[in-house]
Amino acid sequence: MTSNEVLAAINACVIIPTYNNGKTLKQVLDGVRRYTSDIIVVNDGSTDETARLLAPYTDLTIIHLPRNSGKGFALRTGFLEADARGFDYAISIDSDGQHFPDDIPKFADEIQRNGPALLIGDRNMNQAGIPGKSSFGNRFSNFWFRFETGITLADTQSGFRLYPLKQIRNIRFYTTKFEFEVEVIVKAAWRGIPVRNIPVKVLYNPAERVSHFRPFRDFTRISILNTWLVVVTLLYIRPRAYLRTFREKGFKRFFLEDLLHSDDSTSKKASSVALGVLVGLSPLWGFQTITVFFLAFVLRLNKLIAFAFSNISLPPLIPLIIYAGLQVGAFVLGEPTGTSFQWTNIGTYRAFIQQHLTEYIIGSLVLSIVTAAVFGVGTYLLLNIKERRKV
Template identity: 35%
Template sequence: MSSSYAIIIPAYNEARTLRNIAQSALEFSNVVIVVNDGSDDDTSGVVSDLPVIIIEHEHNQGKAASLWDGIQEARKHQVDFYVTLDGDGQHSPNDIPRLQTQLEEYPDSIIIGARLADKSAIPAKRYYANRIANFWLAWAAGYPMSDSQSGFRIYPARLFNNLKISTSKRSSFVFESEILIKAAQLGIQSKAVSIPAVYAPNARPSHFRGVRDITLITLMVARYLFMRGMYLQGLYHSTIKPKLLPEYKEKTDYAGCLMGLLSFIVIIITMSISLLTTLLYVVKKSRQNDCPSEYGPVVILGKKLINNQPDTEYIERLETALRLYQINPKLDFYLLGGMTGDAEISESGAGKKYLVNKGFKPDKIYTEETSRNTLENLAQLPESLPGERHNIVLISSQYHIARASIMARQFGFQVHVCPAKTISAKRLGFGYINEAFLLHWYITGLIYSRLTHNNTLLSRISR
């Protein structure tokens, strides 16, 4: 790579990983720009002896402002392309030649390093959040997208000549999404290159917050769609037309996108009354507190682990199960959840270890270790339960219990809900909103598949 490229690395508390990233980047360009976004650690110090340009933010301003300031600095060097990559180790500069090869074929495009092909290496919630964002952004931009949330990109410099875009802190993770829409309006599309999904063990936790940031991205996309009269042409080119092409038929599953679209249409037609009704149901279910100890077995839904250990919410689910066990030790307990994220143990395995340490008899605990989300949890549960034991007590977090119980009923269970307390009021609030959207989506898909006798889709989401 020559000096016609500038490499921009936004960094916020990246002292553990930044130096290696910057050193590798220097092998591909002599213009490497690090934007230290008000870090609390030694982010600038670890690269101060390297021949990189360091931009300092006195206070944290967010990723959007960091990228924008890095781009403005790059423009001073009269380069033709800007490479952006994260400083937390998720992106390897050694993959830059992969993007460059694609750029040679599509020199007027944005080249994106797409990680979603490597599903097993990506935390499940982030994977599905990205898929949701892909659908909405593809609609607004008017062409299919593989990984709209990857920050590993090559931009043509001309894109920024007269670009106007928000760089507020609120726009931190909206910026990279909105720029794809604005670029499409200028005739610049993105092309994807498959790269490995890397989650370095020494990296700090991601600043991306699925519920909050996907909500902000969706609201931004909705604004663009409303401004263009819902842009049905974009929906056709991004979703319907590709589905008609032979090369897409085998590798692309559009069922979830279609359900998302139908759910969105229903919300608009009902003036959000259907969504509000769903939200009220989610809240109502979360407040039930009659965990029955006479029924069984007890099913506990897993949750992503933090450093191979249950997080606070998962512990609350396990403690709820513990209280039922103390009341009725004869009950059987089924823990659901396989390997997710970068954990070295399954969710159910970590849950069992916690309960055994609390006094559970190991022979009263059964684990399911392959599923990665709620739907997979419940779809596989009938095979895990012996005989016809389909009268269950279901334990999950307050905000999650409504959707989980409805799904469980669709797989043939008689469900007694047992919500585990969610300690964080903020988390509970975001959880209510997120679950209302997801439950609305699920119910829309269920009704659609039954009305149209779509047995393929129906078999995936119910029994």
């Protein structure tokens, strides 16, 4: 297969977003043209000699944006053009000269071997010459991507990527700057699109490379985006995934497969059960899901098991749980709770709780701690008995 047939085999084009990279743009264009002539250049409002440099390349698709709108906007513009021209994939490569065009065939080979995916070039961030801020930013991004998707990658910030256009076509994106490259991979993973790394080379030449990343402003944007993505993950994505698991398996199958036959240790499974019960019975109404996921992640416990047992506070049981918390709180504080409590009127127990808020909070905390301990110890003993029977 000739170099020009490499991308044609997977019906892919190359998108090159550029902004004031006149020093390196020509060498990048000439390097990419060795592998394909299906190139879309998006000039993101450059004010240097970029327009003049692009003029001789009449065989390429060149889009001149009237003003600088951000890398994310330039990429999205390129995606629309590539999709309109019927391409299935688009490879993005930065115009600052840090990427090697001879790595382009690796993306096509990976798709042919392992099927559709969103591929991200994995740079060696430990080699000499890599700025410390770039290495830190990459580790920061990798951590939050793993938290938001459960997928571990070595490099999530590389701009050398392959995008499956048809799979991401209907995803709604909101960002237009550097943070878009975070948004697109997280939302792709949420849609079930495989996201993988492939090794690529990288060159940092401070004499020629011009970076438009503004550390404070762009890092702030990325942090705000990650905060929002984490909230969506904890309140919607994770619960949705786990609820789908429950519906598919049912509680009995979940109990047998995820609790009894999980590869986690007995103590870890028992601790996960205890955490779920603790959060489920605590007075954190409206925040129980986000709390249980956060604590399970921090404590390195089984998130699925913890989430399952946090649902001990199912709607039919809520009045009973509230009543038990009130009674325990009254007992601890040595105060009566009264006898005129009517469960049939929702306004009645709301008003009742307001009058006895201290008893309710203290009682709920005591109830959740004691019940969590009972469930945790009980689960630990049950699993140990099962293990002994196996032996």
